[in-house]
Amino acid sequence: KGWYISDIIVNLTVVDLSNVSKIEYRIGDGIWQNYTGEFSCSVEGNTTIYARATDNAGNLESPWKYKFVLIDKTNPTTPNLLAPENNTWTNNSIIFFDWSDSFDQHSGIANYTLQVSKDESFSYFNYTATVTVSEKLSASLADGIYYWRVIVKDNASNNNISDVRIIKIDTVKPGIVTLTYPGTGVPEIADNTPTFEWEEVIDSLSEVAYYEIQVDNNSDFSSPEYWDNSTTNTSTPTQTLDDKIYRWRVRAIDNAKNKGDWSEVRGFEIKSGAPTGLMLKINNDASYTNSTTVTLSISVDNPTGSLDYVLNFSNDGNTWSGWEPYNESRDWDLTAYGGNSTEGEKTVYVRCKKSPDVTVFAQSDDNIILDLTLPNITLQLPLDNVWVNYSGIEFKWKAWDNFLLSGSYWIQIWNYDKNEIIHESSVAGSTANNETSTYPYSLSDGKYYWRVKASDKSGTWCDFTNYWLLKIDTENPGIPGLISPMNNSETDKNVVTFSWENLTDLSGVVYYTLQISRNPEFSDLICSVDTVINKTTQTLPEATYWWRVRATDNAGNVGDWSSKWRFIIFTGGPTNLQILINAGATETNNESVYLIVYAINATQMCFSNDGNTWSAWENYNTIRAWTLEIVEFGNKTNKAVYFKCRNEYKESTSVNDSILVNKKPPIITITTPSQAINVSYIIIEWKCDEPLETIEYFEVCSISSEYSDGLKEWINVGKNNSYYFTNLEEGYHVIYARGKRLGADEAGGAHSIYILIDSLPPANLQITFLDTSVVNGIEYTNSTIINITLNGKDDTSFTKFVSGIEKFYLSNDNVHWHLYDYTGFPLTITWNLTKDVTDGDGSKTVYFKVVDKGGNWNITSSSIFLDRKKPINLEINMVHCDLFDGNVNTTSITLSLSAYDDGSGLWQMSFSENGTEWGAWIPYNQSYIYTFINLTSQIKIYFRVKDRAGNENITSFEIGLPDLSITHISFEPSDTIPIGTTILINVTISNTGENDAVNITVWFYKYDPTNPENELGYKLISFIGKGENVTVSLGYSQWETGSFPIWVWVDRENKIVEIKEGKDNNSLSKTIYFVSSLDILPTNITFSVNGVEPSYIFEDNTVTITAEIINLGGNIKIPFWVEFWF
Structure with missing residues (x-):
């Protein structure tokens, strides 16, 4: 009837004419177990439950009953969202949604539901679809921001929800850029690294991500000299532009990758006088290097005319080497002139001037990645020092490099002695970090060592990994030879030792499996046990058995079963003999009876009245009619029946039973049960084992616990079989009934019951809440699941005889009651405050009703305040601090505190300087003078607040210190x-x-x-x-x-x-x-132009004025001023 999503309870019922001896059940391939009552099945998946019964005649039910049960308690795995990427912009209104398959081990995946909404809480859907397999779904959506998720459900209706992702759609391209500098026309510019400027563009939805600028000396911009993306509205080339006429244009690209139209094209001309065509290449344009020393290649236009050219170099564009004569090649240290040995992308800059005397220069640069770290390899499969049972080995490993792996690997396979390489090869593997590379190779059985090394893009090979031991065993273990018990042997011992030959195997036998069955097909397994040695002992009842053994080695190879040997256990005659006369009756008034007998392993039976003279042997059966020895009328005596049975080996055992043969007056049985009641009246009914026509009359009487002088007088009620007692007193009463046979001297066969009159309800009912806080007499808790202690007793104020408590109930609303069996008070139980009522915070009332065995009941209740919300809006600020005053020594600070709790209310607070060790709880206040414990580090105060229900919240406040x-x-x-x-x-x-x-x-x-x-x-x-x-x-x-x-x-x-x-x-x-004071004087002044004293001076000449100074004072070192006046 479909899938269950929790453990199931199984009940078995059986009907048999000769009564049932035992019921057995088995779950799946498990062992048969005796059925003693309902049992649970928690095995997930498609499980078969088998059942069989054996009757008292030893008949085993065939065929067995079985039922398929489907249980799935486990949610399917969470769908992993694949596309689109989370929180990204797209410029496509057709969105393709994709996710990875979930896995459900038992009932299987039923369907996936995709939900797309502009509301983060998914109160409505802009798009939804349900599919039975994980597949790409497309949806057409308008511009905006959307949330999406996938819900997976299995065939048992268990479900799981993926994470929520965000997709943002913007299909509108940005506006056109307006250029500002260089201006219109074709202006001449002396700066060969000009700064280009334009007006910002507004993009209302996804916003502008960056601007794309192109500068080219071709009108079609087919090979831009400068091509850059800028996040601002300016851009400056890092390399100089040659002296030429250029065109430039700009366009805007937004975060959804919508590209705006190009701006108008403007022109300008560079006239700087710098060298042209300057280019730099590192290591012949390589992408990676594993050395800080590289080779630079430099080129310019018209190299034959560059004899006076000079170069200088830098690793950061700020710190430059000295100017040096032009050369087309040069070794360079990446750590000098602003460089360092840190791994990563390195940029080398070069500047070139036409002569040392000019100031204008051209500049260029090139990049290379410095990778000094060796790759690292982690071996994966086959596992180290673990046996495998296959020869086609797929070697697997993962590699990692801080930049990029080359994908080149080298594998070696060595013999066990490590003195010979069995095989080695280069391997083209993965270039991605931590991605598995594989190499298949077949090997024969035996032991080998293997290792791997890798290289990265810089050409660096790492060392070989450590050796891993590979062990191969593809052969199954042999077939064990059975030793004991011997085939077709018999034993009178229930404890049997099984033994067999010990096998040798390449990988070694890890365990043997012994199976014992009641049939040679081994469909009725008694046991299946694994043992690491070649013997084991089992305790078995009498029966005929078959046994076999097989071996499993360390590589997981499973050998064939041994031959099947048979043996028999018998320990004497039949056992568990039982005989019941008239189904266990103790008395009869007739010599004709029926016998119910039972025995294990019985094939024949016979009977006797004296234990000496026996009936003939007959086939075993469980029911037999029999005649007792004759008893004269009016007498009463015990008579015995002897039961003897034997098994197939003719070994016999016997047992007997007796019954009282009573030919005395009739027996009265009161059919009204003994009981406790809460009223003063009751109707008592009885029956007689004799026909009513043989009865003269019946009598009844009642005795109270308050009397001690014997029975009251008997009341004759005629031939009625009931009587209405009234006005019974509170307390204990014994009710008697008897009958008088026609012609007898007196009544006899009396029978009695007790009646307890209890009209008072239970008293002293109490509800005590545990693990709660009490503030101003009100109890608080922050959990709907609480422990409560219940107490009460049956009222003894009127009489010492009470019926006693029978059961009690709990409720949250005085309407929906939940029954509990009474086991004694006080009693602590767990209770849910929201059961049957609205799940909300506030005052909760628990109702407690107790019922005694007389049907009297009483109710009490107790209230508690439920608050599951922690305090919010915690704030901590510094009001005043003398810590930083050079005239004050203090370790205290005044804090301003605030928090909010709309439930049980704020109660206590505490402080900490590390978030772990807290001060004592103190009453909550909005101001507090805090004294610091530790002033040796940056100060951070943690502020913790607790409400009356025990909910806590924490915030912190950092105090910056002067230094x-x-x-x-x-x-x-x-x-x-x-x-x-x-x-x-x-x-x-x-x-x-x-x-x-x-x-x-x-x-x-x-x-x-x-x-x-x-x-x-x-x-x-x-x-x-x-x-x-x-x-x-x-x-x-x-x-x-x-x-x-x-x-x-x-x-x-x-x-x-x-x-x-x-x-x-x-x-x-x-x-x-x-x-001491100085005495210095100038003695001569000279003029020079380019080192020569001039006859006259031209405009713009640089004149050097030289003043000679003489010291006529002491030999001292002191700075002084020399002033020149014109």
């Missing part, structure tokens, strides 16, 4: 100064941190800064903003000559919290020199 350092010391006017002159000590303090600092003291020292006597003075800086520099100055002079260091110390007392970031924040020093 002060002395970045510069200078002396004004100089570090060397005549004695008696005041020198200004200028100190620059930088704040490279993340916050401002205030009240910073800068101390100045002569010589040792740790000696207070060396202090020259201090300056106070009131404020240094983050990222700012502040310079302070202190004047100083002396009349003694000499030199000494000036030390400056900032934030000497470490009052400002800082992050050092590799700088020495404490101090910095620089040496000052005080010297």
Whole structure:
């Protein structure tokens, strides 16, 4: 009847005239199990459940009953969306949707549903389709942004939903670009790397992604000299343009790849005077290199006229080598002049001038990828040191390179001793990283080693991988020779040891499989067991068995079955003998009875009344009529029946049963059951085992638990077989009934029942919620699934006799009740607060109803507030902080806090500096003075809030710290100064941190800064903003000559919290020199033009004025000024 999506419960029923001895069932290919009651089947897939019954006569049901069961509890795998790419623009309104097949192991895939909507929540669909296989679907959609997903469903209606992707459609191309510079006409431009400019274009939907510019000396733009994509409205060539007349144009391309129309074409002429045709090639135009030393090839137009040309080179376009004579080839170091040894794309720049004296130059460049890292290989299959059972080996590996693999590999296969290469070959494999490459090769059985190496596009080969051991065994194990128990043997032992020959195999036997069956076809398996040794012991009941063995080796080869041997187990006569007279009755008034007998392995039976004289042997059966020894009327005596049976080996056993033959007065049976009731009246009914015409009358009486003087008087009720008792008191009563036979002296055959009168309901009912928070007397929880403890008892206020609690119910609405069996109070159970009611937060009430065995009931209830939403809108800000004040020592900060909770309400908060170790919970407040634990690193405060239901949320707040350092010391006017002159000590303090600092003291020292006597003075800086520099100055002079260091110390007392970031924040020093006064004079002035004293000077001549200076003072070193006046 279709597929089940959960475990199923199986019930078996059977009918047999001779009664059923046992029922067995088997799930799939499992072992037969005895059926003792309903069982579950959880095996997913198409499973066959078999059942069979054996009756008391030993008959085994044939054929077996079976039923196919289809179970699929597992969702299909999630569809993997393939196309279109997520969150991308397209300029095609016809969208092709594609996804990979899902997998469903059991019921199989039923269908896929594609959903496309402009609403992220898919409240409506712009397109939807359902297909039975994964296939490309096309849809025509208007411009806009869409969300799409795929839902897969299997044949059991299990489903899974893919991720949601976004597709954006824009089919409108951008507008036409308006050019601005160079202007109209054909203007002449001296700059051979001009900056082209145009007006921006507005694209309303996907927006402009970039502009495409073409500059060509051909009117059809067939071979542009400069072709670039620019994300702004300007573009500057990195290579110089030769002196020519050019045309240029621009167009806009948006993010959906719509290309706008070309702008108008404008012209311009370059007149720079630079060399033309400059070209550079690295390593003869190679794409990759594995060395930082490369060969450059340079060419220009008219190379024969380039004798005065000079070149210089750079690796970054900023740091250039010196100018050198023109040469067509040159070795170059990629790490020099702005370069480095970092792997990746490298650009080499070259500039060329017509002579060293000119300033205008041409520039060109070329690129190459530097790859210094060796490829890396990971072997995959066959696995290392694992046996395989096939000779056609497909070697597999994955390779990785930080740039690009060449796809060239080399494989070697060695013998087991590693002294001979069995086979080696080059392999053309994958060029993609981590993609599997394969190499098929066939080998005979044995052990081998193999390894692989690879090369990348730079031509670098990596080392061979480590060896992997390959082990091949394609031969099945042999057939085991059986040893014990011998074929056609018999035994009286239930414990049987099975043994067989131990086999040798190339890969080694991993285990043997022993099968034991009740038939030679092995369709009725008793057991199937795997063992790693060539013997095992099994315990078996009496029966005839067949057994066989086969071997499985380490390579997975499975050998053939051995021969089938038969053996028999018998341990004596039949067993489990049973005899029942009149189906187990204890009494009869007739010598004619029927016998029900049972035995295992019985073939014949006979009977006796005294155990000495037996009836003739007859075929075994389970039902037999029999006559007891005669009992005289009016007597009552026990009579026995003996039952003896034997098996096919003539071994016999016996058993007996007895019954009371009673020819006394009739027996009364009260048919009204003993019970508890909650009223004071009851009708009692009975029956008599004798015909009513033989009865004179019936009598009844009742005795209460409150009486202790024996029975009440008997009440004659005639031949009625019922009586209506009224006005019974609360408590315990025993009701008797008996009958009097016609002609007897007195009534007899009395029978009794008890009646408990209980009219009070259960009391002291309690509901206790566990694991909840209690605030102001209200209980809160953040889960619909809660644990509750229930308590109560049956009311004993009226009498000590109570019926006792029978069952109880739980409800969320006092309407829909759920029954529970009573096992004792107090009792803790798990309860769902949303069962049968709307699933929403708020106050929830749980109702608890208890019913006793008398039918009395009572109800109580308790409420709890459900809140599953965590607090939101957490904010933490700094109100005030003295941490960065040079005059204040503090470790505290005032925080402004806020959060919102519309459920149970905000309750508590705590703080942390690492998000792991938290302070104690404290009542929630909007302001808090926080004291820091650790001030050695960047400060981050984590703020955690909890509502009354226990829902938590976390946010954090980073505090940027100032970072002060002395970045510069200078002396004004100089570090060397005549004695008696005041020198200004200028100190620059930088704040490279993340916050401002205030009240910073800068101390100045002569010589040792740790000696207070060396202090020259201090300056106070009131404020240094983050990222700012502040310079302070202190004047100083002396009349003694000499030199000494000036030390400056900032934030000497470490009052400002800082992050050092590799700088020495404490101090910095620089040496000052005080010297004697100078005596210097100019002695001669000369003029020259190009090294020659001129007779006259032309306009634009460069004149060199030389002043000779003489020092008539001491031998000292000091800077001075020489002023030239015209």
